[in-house]
Amino acid sequence: MLQRSNIVSPEEELQDFYEELRAQHVTPAWISGGVGVEPKSKAVPYVWHWRDLRPQAMRAAQLVGTEQAERRVLRLHNPELAGSSASNTLVANIQIVMPGEIARAHRHSPSALRFIIEGQGGYTVVNGSCIPMSPGDLVLTPNWTWHDHANDTDAPMIWLDGLDTPLVRMLEAGFYEQYGEEAQPVGEGADPSMAKYGAGGLRPAWEPAPTARYSPLWHYPLSQARATLERLAAEEVGSPFDGVILEYTNPLTGGPAMPTIACYIQLLQPGEHTQTHRQVCCTNYHVIEGSGYSLVGGRQLDWEDKDVFTVPTWTFHEHVNTGSRPAFLFSFTDAPVMKALDLYREEAQG
Ligand SMILES: [Fe+2]
Numbered sequence: 001m002l003q004r005s006n007i008v009s010p011e012e013e014l015q016d017f018y019e020e021l022r023a024q025h026v027t028p029a030w031i032s033g034g035v036g037v038e039p040k041s042k043a044v045p046y047v048w049h050w051r052d053l054r055p056q057a058m059r060a061a062q063l064v065g066t067e068q069a070e071r072r073v074l075r076l077h078n079p080e081l082a083g084s085s086a087s088n089t090l091v092a093n094i095q096i097v098m099p100g101e102i103a104r105a106h107r108h109s110p111s112a113l114r115f116i117i118e119g120q121g122g123y124t125v126v127n128g129s130c131i132p133m134s135p136g137d138l139v140l141t142p143n144w145t146w147h148d149h150a151n152d153t154d155a156p157m158i159w160l161d162g163l164d165t166p167l168v169r170m171l172e173a174g175f176y177e178q179y180g181e182e183a184q185p186v187g188e189g190a191d192p193s194m195a196k197y198g199a200g201g202l203r204p205a206w207e208p209a210p211t212a213r214y215s216p217l218w219h220y221p222l223s224q225a226r227a228t229l230e231r232l233a234a235e236e237v238g239s240p241f242d243g244v245i246l247e248y249t250n251p252l253t254g255g256p257a258m259p260t261i262a263c264y265i266q267l268l269q270p271g272e273h274t275q276t277h278r279q280v281c282c283t284n285y286h287v288i289e290g291s292g293y294s295l296v297g298g299r300q301l302d303w304e305d306k307d308v309f310t311v312p313t314w315t316f317h318e319h320v321n322t323g324s325r326p327a328f329l330f331s332f333t334d335a336p337v338m339k340a341l342d343l344y345r346e347e348a349q350g
Helices: 011-023 050-063 165-170 192-197 222-234 335-340
Strands: 046-048 073-075 091-097 102-108 112-118 123-126 129-132 138-141 147-150 157-163 176-178 244-248 262-268 277-279 283-289 292-296 299-303 308-311 317-321 327-333 346-348
Touching: 046 050, 046 299, 050 073, 050 091, 091 102, 091 147, 091 308, 123 138, 129 192, 222 244, 222 262, 262 317, 277 317, 292 308, 317 327
Parallel strands: none
Antiparallel strands: 046 308, 073 091, 091 157, 102 147, 102 176, 112 138, 112 157, 123 129, 123 147, 244 262, 262 327, 277 346, 283 308, 283 327, 292 299, 292 317
């Protein structure tokens, strides 16, 4: 009869064996603890308040120039993660560009998004296309696209940066290149990616469809997203877990905005308290406007206008709008990575 073997060895002999293995850079797998039955993130639920972040961004702008700092960025780091990122695979940073300043052109294999928090005007140039930046707008600077930022207004421009840098670093796939000039020459037309792809459902037929896996649309204005959210909210539709939630899609495929990052915007009605669920993906949230709290893995994260908070992977969460106005949340996740690798799951509590 076949059965599991039971071999009892003297402790001393085992330790000698392990020592020998260590010297050969080999590890016996049976001594390193049990198998995890489900994901347990090292990251913890956490909220960064705008009332703390904004003064420090202004201070950074006084102390450091864009000559010294390639990007004047404050990294929000999760209290329990070794690196300086808000979540396991995605950073959430605050970047500030002062009146008259530029942040010079470069490109990198990590993909990035900008979600504008403060400042009217200013622009980002992506592969020669000039994209205007207004509060609540989402601007993409996908994998290996040239990008530089400029503030030609008389007030600070502040935005949230989201990048997949920790993921790309873990995969040891990071490339970086400096552009030959300080800034890219700006091509014809105002906001060309909007002009060509901003209508959704329609694309220029005189040129071949772009083959890049990221969205050819690089600018998603808040005005469009907000109008759609409000229209749907009036019809009382939406998710029991997220209220009225929309994904920013690649208009050619209907898929995520970028291969590694999915972006969402949601509306929570005054008094709304969502049901609880969890997913295999980490999520960073930015409160566009509104006040309330989220219960995340047993912690209460109180939030109001412009705060940033993070929900680690496979952590139960629910959202509560305690205010008298609708709350609007922007969020971005690594769900496309999980889905591409067949690792994605979600479940409701109870
Ligand atoms: Fe960059």
